[in-house]
Amino acid sequence: MSDSRALDALLDTIIPPSADGRLPGAGAAGLAAYIDDVARNAPELTPVLELGLAALDARAGGRGAEDFASLDPDARAEVLEGLSPEQPAFLPLLSFHVYAGYYQDPQVARALGTRSAPFPDGYEVEPNDLSLLDPVRERAPLYRDV
Amino acid sequence: MPDEPVDVLIVGAGAAGAAFAWSLADTRMKIVCLEQGDWMSPADYPSTRSDWELRRFGDYGLSPNSRGRSEDYPVNDSESPIAVSNFNAVGGSTILYAAHFPRFRPGDFRVRTLDGVADDWPISYADLEPYYDENAQMMGVAGLAGDPAYPPKEVPLPPVALGRLGHTLARGFNKLGWHWWPSDSAIATVPHNGRAACVNLGPCLTGCAQGAKASTDVTYWPAAIRRGVELRTRCRVREITVNAQGMADGVVYYDAEGGECRQRAEIVVLACNGVGTPRVLLNSTSAQFPDGLANRSGGVGRNLMFHPYAMVTGQFPEPLEGYKGPQGCCIMSQEFYETDASRGFVRGYSFEITRGNGPVSTALQGLGTGDIPWGAGHHEGFDKSFDRTAGMVVICEDLPEPDNRVTIDPELVDSDGIPAPKVTYALSENSLKMLDHAVERGAEVLRAAGATETSAISPLPPAGWHLMGTARMGRDPEASVVNEWGRSHDVKNLFVIDGSLFVTAAAVNPTNTIQALALYVADAIKSNLANLFD
Ligand SMILES: Cc1cc2nc3c(=O)[nH]c(=O)nc-3n(C[C@H](O)[C@H](O)[C@H](O)COP(=O)(O)OP(=O)(O)OC[C@H]3O[C@@H](n4cnc5c(N)ncnc54)[C@H](O)[C@@H]3O)c2cc1C
Numbered sequence: 226m227s228d229s230r231a232l233d234a235l236l237d238t239i240i241p242p243s244a245d246g247r248l249p250g251a252g253a254a255g256l257a258a259y260i261d262d263v264a265r266n267a268p269e270l271t272p273v274l275e276l277g278l279a280a281l282d283a284r285a286g287g288r289g290a291e292d293f294a295s296l297d298p299d300a301r302a303e304v305l306e307g308l309s310p311e312q313p314a315f316l317p318l319l320s321f322h323v324y325a326g327y328y329q330d331p332q333v334a335r336a337l338g339t340r341s342a343p344f345p346d347g348y349e350v351e352p353n354d355l356s357l358l359d360p361v362r363e364r365a366p367l368y369r370d371v
Numbered sequence: 372m373p374d375e376p377v378d379v380l381i382v383g384a385g386a387a388g389a390a391f392a393w394s395l396a397d398t399r400m401k402i403v404c405l406e407q408g409d410w411m412s413p414a415d416y417p418s419t420r421s422d423w424e425l426r427r428f429g430d431y432g433l434s435p436n437s438r439g440r441s442e443d444y445p446v447n448d449s450e451s452p453i454a455v456s457n458f459n460a461v462g463g464s465t466i467l468y469a470a471h472f473p474r475f476r477p478g479d480f481r482v483r484t485l486d487g488v489a490d491d492w493p494i495s496y497a498d499l500e501p502y503y504d505e506n507a508q509m510m511g512v513a514g515l516a517g518d519p520a521y522p523p524k525e526v527p528l529p530p531v532a533l534g535r536l537g538h539t540l541a542r543g544f545n546k547l548g549w550h551w552w553p554s555d556s557a558i559a560t561v562p563h564n565g566r567a568a569c570v571n572l573g574p575c576l577t578g579c580a581q582g583a584k585a586s587t588d589v590t591y592w593p594a595a596i597r598r599g600v601e602l603r604t605r606c607r608v609r610e611i612t613v614n615a616q617g618m619a620d621g622v623v624y625y626d627a628e629g630g631e632c633r634q635r636a637e638i639v640v641l642a643c644n645g646v647g648t649p650r651v652l653l654n655s656t657s658a659q660f661p662d663g664l665a666n667r668s669g670g671v672g673r674n675l676m677f678h679p680y681a682m683v684t685g686q687f688p689e690p691l692e693g694y695k696g697p698q699g700c701c702i703m704s705q706e707f708y709e710t711d712a713s714r715g716f717v718r719g720y721s722f723e724i725t726r727g728n729g730p731v732s733t734a735l736q737g738l739g740t741g742d743i744p745w746g747a748g749h750h751e752g753f754d755k756s757f758d759r760t761a762g763m764v765v766i767c768e769d770l771p772e773p774d775n776r777v778t779i780d781p782e783l784v785d786s787d788g789i790p791a792p793k794v795t796y797a798l799s800e801n802s803l804k805m806l807d808h809a810v811e812r813g814a815e816v817l818r819a820a821g822a823t824e825t826s827a828i829s830p831l832p833p834a835g836w837h838l839m840g841t842a843r844m845g846r847d848p849e850a851s852v853v854n855e856w857g858r859s860h861d862v863k864n865l866f867v868i869d870g871s872l873f874v875t876a877a878a879v880n881p882t883n884t885i886q887a888l889a890l891y892v893a894d895a896i897k898s899n900l901a902n903l904f905d
């Protein structure tokens with residue numbers, strides 16, 4: 226993607242950092258590289274993204290800002306929201322890939338307590354409490370004998 | 372000598388073909404299995420990579436129509452509310468299966484006697500019991516003895532981890548006084564027969580990289596091959612051929628390069644599953660069998676049963692650690708298994724508790740529903756959803772109906788040009804009433820367990836993964852395709868050993884019973900060798 230500053234700003238607008246600082250914004254998490262990868266394998270994505278980014282800059286310019294990235298987060302969200310009627314495919318398409326990429330990211334997974342790739346480490350699970358079965362064990366057979 | 376016949380030719384290397392090949396191999400007969408798929412490489416399974424959740428929508432998808440793998444064949448399921456799901460490889464659909472591994476209950480073989488519907492099986496629970504036991508050892512079944520829903524049975528390995536999610540749901544069942552039990556699971560919870568123990572990765576439905584889940588490529592096949600069975604992969608059978616006496620004399624198949632080959636055989640055994648098997652039979656037409664092989668009864672392809680499924684999901688206020696532990700195997704309930712006339716339907720259903728979604732699936736689902744928006748509310752939306760959902764699938768007993776069937780599609784073909792199957796299926800009144808009942812009871816138990824909201828999908832459209840009934844067994848050649856030990860009534864050296872045999876479907880997953888049947892047929896062949904074709 227040509228303008229990485231614009232893309233990072235856009236990514237942080239879609240998934241901003243969490244208020245408690247636990248999770249990074251999608252831009253800060255480096256999702257631009259993932260989106261570039263996706264676009265390489267799905268070339269039809271590139272024009273949609275480029276048109277969208279250009280329109281965001283133009284709209285930011287209309288508000289007197291230098292470009293989209295120079296707006297504050299609230300203004301970015303407003304500008305992005307305003308783009309939807311004109312380019313309805315842009316945000317849903319991009320969001321799909323941003324969500325998918327963000328939640329695969331190892332640092333995001335670490336913050337959530339999950340593993341980006343479950344194999345080979347897997348998970349510890351709390352030990353089974355089979356005393357919960359006591360009332361079931363007391364029941365008469367449930368099956369019909371034939 | 373290329374044209375030399377083999378003693379036994381098995382078509383299909385899935386759950387049934389593997390068990391059968393292993394068992395019959397101790398006869399030292401020359402056994403060859405032809406499989407259209409290939410060996411899988413567990414080191415490449417999705418769970419070894421960060422994009423594992425997305426691959427369920429790609430090359431590990433449920434439907435052969437969208438998966439894009441060359442070894443798949445298409446299935447026209449446009450006339451069915453339930454789509455067919457399978458996998459084509461060494462191990463067959465067990466590569467994808469959840470490994471829920473219940474047995475049928477004794478009454479499941481006596482549905483007509485007990486409830487006046489469908490038909491009784493020509494064999495009983497007692498006939499299959501030794502084979503269930505043998506299969507439990509070979510596949511490695513984890514669970515807990517003492518379940519009051521079953522006669523006493525052997526369960527070799529300790530149960531799967533219930534986890535916080537399982538414990539939470541179990542308390543809900545207890546509150547209502549309903550039956551539940553740790554699920555019988557074909558998962559090595561401790562090391563078993565050289566397989567490593569389950570490490571609770573979660574995504575069992577895209578292949579188990581750990582080798583803990585009992586797909587037959589890691590259970591029966593290595594043992595069968597050690598016993599001398601030859602497994603030929605990338606061989607796709609077009610049809611079974613017959614000689615002048617009307618006996619099967621081999622098959623015509625296409626190899627990996629698409630070359631047409633012939634393999635002659637003394638005995639032909641079909642293990643292509645409840646859709647693949649009738650497809651081969653119906654494609655095997657000749658002057659003697661113009662309506663398809665072994666089809667003088669007209670029953671081949673008829674009485675197709677899926678289990679109508681529903682999914683009921685609840686939102687919980689607390690994290691449930693639902694992404695830890697085998698996705699499909701946790702606890703189950705058979706509280707509503709037997710007929711109760713007051714409910715307005717015959718027979719019944721099981722609940723199987725499933726675990727939660729991973730982060731990517733959660734996020735994408737929330738994007739679709741709007742519950743996880745972009746922008747300022749994103750993390751709040753995600754936190755509310757992720758790891759706070761638990762649910763269950765409902766498995767309803769499907770009753771056999773002749774008009775629910777597999778036929779040959781007049782146009783659709785696979786990559787070798789072999790005509791593809793078409794599925795025509797409608798849900799019965801009985802199934803619809805049962806689904807409604809189950810969805811209500813499911814929501815009730817989720818609320819008892821602490822869910823604040825519940826939702827349901829009923830029927831569950833992609834759930835055509837249990838394929839049964841399309842070459843049923845029976846004593847009456849007019850009303851069944853094969854006899855009580857799997858041999859075709861019409862062609863005395865042709866056997867069926869997969870879910871096509873089922874007379875009725877029960878309300879549990881079928882694979883344990885499919886394999887018990889395959890082992891039972893193998894033993895019947897061994898004990899009848901002297902007069903096998905009489
Ligand atoms: C997503 C999913 C989840 C499931 N979960 C469970 C579960 O939890 N518990 C359970 O009991 N069951 C489950 N099942 C069902 C289970 O996988 C099947 O019941 C079982 O694998 C059927 O065994 P089979 O041998 O009859 O057929 P399969 O395992 O489907 O094997 C048939 C084999 O035959 C081959 N074949 C077909 N036609 C030809 C041909 N013309 N030439 C050559 N080869 C051919 C196929 O490639 C395939 O490998 C699940 C299935 C799926 C898809």
Ligand code: SF4
Pocket residue numbers: 558568569570571572573574575576578579580581582583584696697698
């Ligand atoms: S949870 Fe266990 S059985 Fe399932 S994939 Fe992981 S290791 Fe395999």
